[in-house]
Amino acid sequence: MPQLNHSDAPLPFPILMGDIGGTNARFSILADAGAEPIHFPNLHAASFETIDEAIQKGVLDKSAARPRSAVLAIAGPIRGDEIPLTNSHWVVRPKTMIGDLGFEDVLVINDFEAQALAIASLTGDAREAIGPTQADMMASRAVLGPGTGLGVAGLVHAQHAWIPVPGEGGHIDLGPRSARDLQIWPHLEEIEGRISAEQVLCGRGLQNLYHAICKVDGIEPTLKEPADITTHALAGTDRAAEETVSLFVTYLGRLAGDVAMLFMARGGVYLSGGISQKIIPALKKPEFRAAFEDKAPHSAMLRTIPTYVVTHPLAALEGLSSYARAPSSFGVATDGRRWRS
Template identity: 35%
Template sequence: MNKQLIYGDIGGTKTILQLAEITVDGQIHERCTQRYDSTAFATFSGMLEVFLQQVSVNNPPAAACFAVAGPIAGQQATLTNLPWQIGSAHIAHAFSIPSVKLINDFEAVALAIENLPGSDLITLQSGQPHAQAMRVVLGAGTGMGVAWLTPVNNRYVAWPTEAGHIDFAPVTPLQISLLESLQNRFGHVSVERLLSGAGLTHIFKFLQQSTAASSDLPLIQLGEDSGAAITALAQTQKHPIAIQALELFAAIYGAYAGNLALAGLCRGGVYIAGGIAPKIIDILSAGGFMHAFHAKGRFSALLHEIPVHVVTNPAIGLLGARQEAFRLLDNGP
């Protein structure tokens, strides 16, 4: 009898759930995929119940794995950018699923890297990759996610982190002024305050305010998370402040990626994932990102040796969750 799996990528903005069937010969066949606005549901259980009704599941799935945008402790998760609390035991009991596992969203992204085809990558720097060496995966989207990949017994093991919440380290006078502006508002300024959709908005508003007295450009009023609108302003209207905001965003991104590459000595590669990078690949490829990545003083030569790739597959987190759900069939949670 064929077995069914449910897996999903749960984010602060959107959630993607998928149902797949495992045939007797071990092949995975996707049956249904649904995308939901996360903020439209009070709880994840409510969303999962709607999904199961929509896909008309008659028997409980054999296993489920959900990638969650937030820290996980004891298989309990609280989303960083959404007031949801999720527990694997509660899901297993409520929906009669024998094996349920929660993993961090960037743990899921990292798990999928090893099996990702080259067509899903844009290389910013080929470098000199070392086999079975440390890797790091990071990505700006609703927040900033980071996961390490360590080689163990000829495969990679993913380690989730909350490195997106470490301190922002400015490296130019303009970035120092940006830090001071955000400190006045937030106190502590994490990397995520800059490298996220909301972070790009903070950068744009800072630059707009800084140039208001000397610029003839009309002031643009933006919401708290208007990264997509700013990107459109830069790419379709060539708005000078929007272009400057993206360039500053890319420089901060590159410097941070270089810091992580040094912290893990990631000779196996740096992988830039998340929803923003593919949309601004022209900015990331223009040179500012890699210049900041390399700017590590005595270790600049080492940074030139580390491969840097942008992940273009938007479903990479879902792929990692599917991979882990499949593993649950044999090994359990």
């Protein structure tokens, strides 16, 4: 009978790795510590009744490799033997995976924990610098990901290991500072009376901010989707969209600076996700770094902390691969999250 197990023993190879979001699931198989991962086409959650069906039909039926274990990064809290995803009908049942799919060992972690694992080693073509750079330091780092929601995680460097620190940083309060902010804030959609960072810094947050700007300026909103807003903003074809993205990067810079101080992230702050990649031209304008560094009395320190956009197309899977190859280099907690046959 499969049971929860708190062992820190390495996962047995071959290892199935999965980055499971609300809409898409990405999988790869790592045959051994020296191998390159075998990647599989993205799977749409809506096309499969269960995650087990997706793994069987989308991975196992298409590969001669027989994974002995699995490490899955999921968008949702991990509690108990049945783990529902936040924005999907899928439920992860590790005991069932062991019984039906032939795994010996299943580890489930948070999706932004995997993003944090990735930024331990991203260099060169896998990232793009925003603002001044410096030589990589073996120092704590942080990652923020505006996407469907807003993910935040830290990566603390201690005792010669990288320790990912997941959390719900996307739901901290975000407040107005400038005169323009004070005009806009009353028109932002709230959640139970408060404006969290995720109410502004994600896809629907872009829409929230755009509609608030239109309301203040007496403009009829014409753009429906986040992609429409960013496209028109970058092309300079819609004034309200331009201001939306300008303020978006300003607020993202403020939050990124706060997170940098929270984790003392001298090793850098990384922006992940599709929105960050799409708005790189806006992030490279002065507003983002100015807001990031505007942290008196610690502005001088913030000026020394580099910021990057993660451009690796499969960053979370890269993070899981790094952990699978060398688990002793990472302080990944397994309590309540690992099941063994």
